[in-house]
Amino acid sequence: APAAFALRRDSRLLKLPPYLSGLCILIGIAWLLLLPLNDYSRRTYISENALLPGQVHTYFGGSEQNVFNAYKYEVQALAGKDTQSVAAKLGEIFQSIGLRTAVQPYQYEAAGRNYSGENVYAILHAPRGDATEAIVLLAAWVNMDGELNQSGVTLTLTLARYFKRWSLWSKDIIILITSDSKAGPQAWVDAYHDEQPYPSVAPLPIKSGALQGAVIVDNALDHRFESLHIVYDGVNGQLPNLDLINTAIAIGGGQMGIGTAIQRMWKHSDSYKDRLQTMLKGMVSQGLGHASGPHSSFIPYHVDAITLQTVGQGWQDEMAMGRVIESLFRSLNNLLEHFHQSFFFYLLVQSNRFVSIGTYLPSAMLVAVNFTITAIALWIRSGRSPTPNIASTMRNEGEKAEVDLIKKDGAIAVALRESAEIAERQMFLPIGLVVALHSLGAVPLYLFNNSDQSILPRTLVFFSLANLFLPTLLAMLVSGYTALTPHRLVLVQCFSLLLLGMFLATLATLNFSLALLVGLLASPLSFIGHPLSTDTAEELPKRSIAKILGSNALLHVLSPPVIMLTVCKTFGVDVGSVLAEASFGWKVSGLWTQMVICCIWWPAWLVGAMVVSPVL
Helix, strand or coil: CHHHHHHCCCHHHHCHHHHHHHHHHHHHHHHHHHCCCCCCCEECCCCCHHHCCCCCCCCCCCCHHHHHHHHHHHHHHHCCCCHHHHHHHHHHHHHHHCCEEEEEEEEEEECCEEEEEEEEEEEECCCCCCCCEEEEEEEECECCCCCECHHHHHHHHHHHHHHHCCCCCCCEEEEEEECCCCHHHHHHHHHHCCCCCCCCCCCCCCCCCEEEEEEEEECCCCCCEEEEEEECCCHHHCCCCHHHHHHHHHHHHHHCCCEEEECCCCCCCCCHHHHHHHHHHHHHHHHHCCCCCHHHHCHHHCCCEEEEEEEEEEEECHHHHHHHHHHHHHHHHCCCCCCCCCCCCEEEEECCEEEEHHHHHHHHHHHHHHHHHHHHHHHHHHCECCCCCHHHHCCCCCCCCCEEEEEECCEEEEEEHHHHCECCCCCHHHHHHHHHHHHHCHHHHHHHHHCCCCCHHHHHHHHHHHHHHHHHHHHHHHHHHCCCCHHHHHHHHHHHHHHHHHHHHHHHCCCHHHHHHHHHHHHHHHCCCCCCCCCCHHHCCCCCHHHHHHHHHHHHHCCHHHHHHHHHHHHCCCHHHHHHHHHHHHHHHCCCHHHHHHHHHHHHHHHHHHHCCCCC
């Protein structure tokens, strides 16, 4: 124990933590940049042997083209009509095919906007099944880009009629057409699992068995297409089982000869640059956590789903896409149990290469560890007693100084007992302050999730301006109640960084991309104050005006609202639309990205800004 106490005074050891934190961040970034290389990524493969992708002959085509053209005429006649008329007409088509049909009205309100419509769906009961399992074929009337999904809805109706003629199905097939691509699918899947939280969402009149998978058709083109874009990102960074994506790619690119793309990388050259760009695009989408398509509503219920979107102008027609869906449903029909063998946590760097969680996770963990290292260093600093000066060590005549003998590895050292004493830590105020600041995050969380879209941009600007003065005002408020001594400030910063590191390490296992993005943007918090000082908390030198201004400027530039405004301005995205989308996700889809920002990142930033406040 005395050796450990004496080790606290070693200036070389006390200077290490900032360098270790910086090293962890650099290694984490370097680790991420290595992932697209062949040595760190793997080729995709099918883990579930029962899928047998591309092993069946497809028959969709020929006379089905005439059926498609007839249904397309019906769909074109419905363009511009209200949702009730559209649902009624589509229901009549399903009934004419001989399917059990039902309609589900729904209504949501978020950010002052109304999301309402009617979902129409039909169930094709499997001739060889017992109604315990089902597959969903979905087409939204309006896709995620706000365009009429004309060919997608028409193809879905044609496939429903085509599937009805086959007797090989062992699972029920649910054909679903929703009014939009966000609220409609969420309302339907919530009601299917009896989890609809709003009375304005009607229950489902008819149901089938447990959902085994879902395929969404998105074809808003009125001409032939070039390739298929596979969209797979779910809410809160959740992903479908990799086997489903691999099956779609194997069928589209292998059996049918149709090009496939992911993350809007239309021309992937398999170079390091394209791989890295694909991975980073996927990480941004995963980190935002928003719904990227109708498939995103299914994934939280452990229903693996993807969206097949047609892109480009080529020579592939609707019949080719229909054969892809037919073969994909034949593979899903072969499943003996739910998807479970392949990966649920992965990063795709190309349509046929991926990085597993065991390879990419250390990157985010290293970034999170840097906060923990700084917190430990601050804890040690808070426990060091002030260095005894010469006057305090001079004794009266006849008075003996108390010393300790330190023995280690055969060596003996003599140290004054005063130099090995631990300073008393006053932890009540620091812990209470950190808890209070994290609770304060509920205020912006409520404001941004319950304001109208028209005032959301002004609210964000006001919040950004308020952050310029809030840290100083909070520091003055606390100082008026009790003294914020350097010792207490060190403990406040210690507990804040400890919580931040703990939260990000936990979040990395659930949403790697969000944890890494927040960790990198918050990394300056590890280096504010006096990171290289070896003095005790009470002996820290006074900061210069330049250092105070520089630290405050850096922190305010990297505050969460300023970063959001900067990113939206850079990429030409409307701030109000982004915040409205987040509000909808919070109320309808269970999105918790804004909770991470408001209740974890922003309070940690607030503590850092208080530490460098000019009034302390």
